[in-house]
Amino acid sequence: QRVEQRTKEYSDLNRQLRQAKSVAEQANQSKTRFLAAAGHDLIQPLNASRLFLTALQQREMPAEHLTLVEHLANSQQTAEALIRELLEIAKIDAGAVTPDVDNFPISAILDSLAVDYRALAEEEGIQFIKKECNVIVRSDRALLHRIVQNFLANALRYTQSGRVLLGCRRQKDCLKIEIWDTGPGIPERFVSEIFTEFKRLDTSKNDGGLGLGLATVQRLCQLMDHPLEVRSELGKGSVFSVTVPMGIASNKAVKTSSALPRNKQSEGLLTGLKVLCIDNDRAILTGMEAVISRWGCEVTCCQSEAEVETAVRPDELPDVILIDYHLDDDLTGITLSRDLLARWQVTRPCIVISADRSDDVKTEAHGHGFMFIQKPLKAAALRAGLDRIAGAMKNGKLVL
Numbered sequence: 278q279r280v281e282q283r284t285k286e287y288s289d290l291n292r293q294l295r296q297a298k299s300v301a302e303q304a305n306q307s308k309t310r311f312l313a314a315a316g317h318d319l320i321q322p323l324n325a326s327r328l329f330l331t332a333l334q335q336r337e338m339p340a341e342h343l344t345l346v347e348h349l350a351n352s353q354q355t356a357e358a359l360i361r362e363l364l365e366i367a368k369i370d371a372g373a374v375t376p377d378v379d380n381f382p383i384s385a386i387l388d389s390l391a392v393d394y395r396a397l398a399e400e401e402g403i404q405f406i407k408k409e410c411n412v413i414v415r416s417d418r419a420l421l422h423r424i425v426q427n428f429l430a431n432a433l434r435y436t437q438s439g440r441v442l443l444g445c446r447r448q449k450d451c452l453k454i455e456i457w458d459t460g461p462g463i464p465e466r467f468v469s470e471i472f473t474e475f476k477r478l479d480t481s482k483n484d485g486g487l488g489l490g491l492a493t494v495q496r497l498c499q500l501m502d503h504p505l506e507v508r509s510e511l512g513k514g515s516v517f518s519v520t521v522p523m524g525i526a527s528n529k530a531v532k533t534s535s536a537l538p539r540n541k542q543s544e545g546l547l548t549g550l551k552v553l554c555i556d557n558d559r560a561i562l563t564g565m566e567a568v569i570s571r572w573g574c575e576v577t578c579c580q581s582e583a584e585v586e587t588a589v590r591p592d593e594l595p596d597v598i599l600i601d602y603h604l605d606d607d608l609t610g611i612t613l614s615r616d617l618l619a620r621w622q623v624t625r626p627c628i629v630i631s632a633d634r635s636d637d638v639k640t641e642a643h644g645h646g647f648m649f650i651q652k653p654l655k656a657a658a659l660r661a662g663l664d665r666i667a668g669a670m671k672n673g674k675l676v677l
Contacts, residue, residue: 321558321561321632321652322560323353324561324564324632324653324654325561325563326564327653327655328561328565328567328568329567330349331564331568331656332567332568332571333346334347334350335568335571365493376416376417376420376500377419378416378501379415379417379418379524380413380414380524380525381413381414381416382412383411383412383445384409386421386422387425390422390429390443391405391407394429394430394433398433401433401436402438403436403440404439405440405442406441406442406444407443407444408443408445410444410445412452412523413523413524413525414452415522415524416524421519421521423493423497424494425519427491427493427494428494428517428519429443429456431491431517432456432460432515432517433458435461436459436514437461439458439459439514440458440459441456441458442456442457442458443455444457448520451522451523452520452522453506453518453519453520454518454520455516455518456518457514457515457516458514458515458516459513459514460514460515461511461512462510462512462513463507463511463515464511471491471507504519505517505518546664546667546668547573547574547660547667548573548574549574549575550573550574550575550597550663551574551575551577551594551595551596552569552575552576552577552596552597552598552599553577553585553595553598553599553600554569554576554578554599554600555579555580555585555598555599555601556601556630557580557581557601557605559580561601562578562580565578565654566578568656568659569659569663574663577595580605581604581605591621594625595625596625596626596666596670597628597663597666598625598627599627599628599630600613600614600627600629601629601630601631602631602633602638602642603631610629610630610631611647614627614629614647615645626666626669627647628650629642629647629649630651630652630654631649631652648662650662
């Protein structure tokens, strides 16, 4: 009888544990859905304000006015970065990030980062050193790029003078990527805390750091099983490192960017290009028109399918459609674009823009042959996409 009672108690305890686990998992999923929804709603007005700021930056104005606009732009970037990091952390915690592991030369990451951060270091009067390394590693290229980029950003943020060094060490079948700095160093009691959300050490640089980058890095390293290490000495500096497995060289061709370079050859390329912009947010359309029209494009803005039917004449069809993904009445930009092209019986390039940070929208857009640009929309990314389309049209080719 006692055995039966113990068995029943264990059974009840297991049932309670399963229920508690289920409640916790549902709460975590609910948190992730909430953050994703809130992020989308926040990004919409941020996207509009970015477009207005870009339009202002393209205009001639007194120096004191331009300074105020630049301060606004910097504040905007900080807000965007905060939302981006929060959503990224939520995705990782919810198991929604799956590494795309491949073999590639580590130089593909280090060389491009060195170009950017060498320039930033020179502006701060800091020496930047990169040691050459062409070892093949096996990892997710985009995620590893983000890890190293965060280490470099932190090294420059906390280094007031001296140098920042980017290099690698071989360790049997692994490669340790290290970033050394001559910053103030980290007190031993704080080393474990720097990976906590919103934890920042004191710095005299007012750089808008959010204290979320290292929290994201720790999660990414755990996700990919890449050991993360920090060594620091007060008054002398710190070393952040991530260790990745060696890879095997492949014969895959290296992909090159198909976007046209921004040079004199692309100037005037967009003059006369007919662009149809569709978004259910009027403020975004106003900002979009202000930016694109200054590139020489003929812009038509619509908030709905009904407005398109009224504004677009059959003999004046657009050369390209720029459309938001989430429209009113659960209609998607991809569905509306396909319906319009079928109705017009033409084929046109389409650029889908969205604040949705899941890979599903991007995959769906590419599956239909459409370009995809993430909100908040960067003018440089949009210009590159339109340049590519206009260049292909000039050469008698169709870009899809």
